Amino acid sequence: MEESQKILTKISIVTRDIEENYPELQKYLSETRSTLPHGSNEMDNIDTSDLENYLNELKEIRDRYKEEGH
Template sequence: MKNVHELLTKIADITREIETNYPEVYNYLNEDPMTIPNMEHPSVDETELREYLASLEMLLEKYKKDH
C-alpha cells in the first residue's frame, strides 16, 4: 500500500507542476475515452499507476525538450 500511496503522491505532484508551470500541456491530460473503463468501480493497481506516472513524465520531458 505504501508504494501505491507514493505513486499517487508523485502523480499529484507532476500533475500540479504541469498545471502550474505548463498550462498549455495541461490540456493534454484530458482522459482518453478509450482508457476509461466501463465498470462502475474499476480496480487500479500499482502497475497501472506506474505506467500512468511514466506517461506523465514522458509528456513533460518531451515538452521541455521541444520548447
C-alpha cells in the same frame, strides 16, 4: 506508506507541475487519465502498474515538451 499511495503522490506532484508551469499541456491530462482503472476508488483495487504507467506518461509528456524548448 503503501506503494500505490507513493505513486499517487508522485502523480500529484507531476500534475501540479504541469498545471502551474505548462498549462498548455493540461489538455493531455484527461487523455492520459483514461489509462487509469475505472470503478471503485478503493486503494485495494488500484493496480500499481497502471499507476506507474500513468506517472510515466505524464513525465514523458512534460519532459518531451521541455526538451522542445517551450
